[in-house]
């Protein structure tokens with residue numbers, strides 16, 4: 001059994017859409033009162049594929065927080081054709097595009113599965129421009145399930161980091177007629193079957209539910225426009241090496 005003595009602070013944010021909400025992002029960073037051990041980006045950090053605005057986001061984190069490990073999934077605005085460029089330009093960031101990583105932080109192994117997630121129905125633009133997108137979204141659900149199972153075998157704690165919403169249950173406040181363009185409820189079953197310790201998503205700018213428990217699994221909305229703050233979560237070790245988010 002792993003002995004854990006330290007607290008782990010995790011920060012997460014998505015939908016900065018730099019340069020659109022850069023000012024709000026800077027202000028939110030300045031209000032953070034803990035230095036996180038890990039910074040998660042939950043996608044749509046830039047606006048419509050504008051790679052040149054990613055640097056401003058990273059620089060601001062370095063300026064206000066200092067050196068910190070950054071792990072990121074991609075959002076729909078980090079278009080497929082710029083993802084390779086982002087990986088090359090920011091080798092210090094671990095980008096996860098239907099992948100997982102196991103980090104050793106503060107004496108324990110933290111597994112993170114990162115994905116853009118899926119839409120129940122592709123947007124009109126996606127349907128026109130991305131071949132097989134409906135099938136890709138469906139197939140991604142079982143892919144993510146396998147990644148979660150694998151990450152779980154190798155980690156003490158597992159976070160599912162995704163851009164699109166994992167459930168319709170967290171969408172209250174959004175326009176009901178477009179729920180199918182905001183996420184895919186197929187992830188609910190994956191979450192219930194694999195039970196990650198925490199699920200962090202974004203993309204819902206208007207949702208008034210920032211936290212939801214799906215059979216006791218915490219789902220947290222890290223969308224900057226919805227939350228108005230950087231999401232911070234504190235992990236504490238319990239007596240016998242079991243972990244608990246406080």
Ligand SMILES: [Fe+2]
Pocket residue numbers: 044075076077163203
């Ligand atoms: Fe988005």
